[in-house]
Amino acid sequence: MASEQPPDTPDDPGTLDDYADAVLGVVERIPPGRVLAYGDVAELLGAGGPRQVGRVLARYGGAVPWWRVLRADGSPPPGHEVRALEEYRAEGTPLRPDGRRVDMRRARWDGRS
DNA sequence: ATAATGACGTCGG
């Protein structure tokens, strides 16, 4: 287009930032029954940190299986525990005996389908 | 430019 928009497109729902796009791309690649920690996604991307990944999912996670990304200790995203646990049960994600957290040791996705 | 914030991570008590 002839007229570029000014460099201030803070949030354009149609055009995500490269970083956000990359994060969502990885999340969509996570197979059912597997999970990744926020920090794992950041390392796979080789950029940013866990908090940045969390920010992206908080804002644009609605279009991807966000429940497959959770805390390093296996705790689902705050405020979405119930919904996430339901998905884990449905996908057969390895849960800990307590049934409240994911068994990261077994459920962590190695990066290959 | 400095301070506060957040879907985090790790360590210590």
Add this chain to the structure above:
DNA sequence: TCCGACGCCATTA
């Protein structure tokens, strides 16, 4: 096992 403090990193006030 649960809770709090500190460190990280980019964004926002």
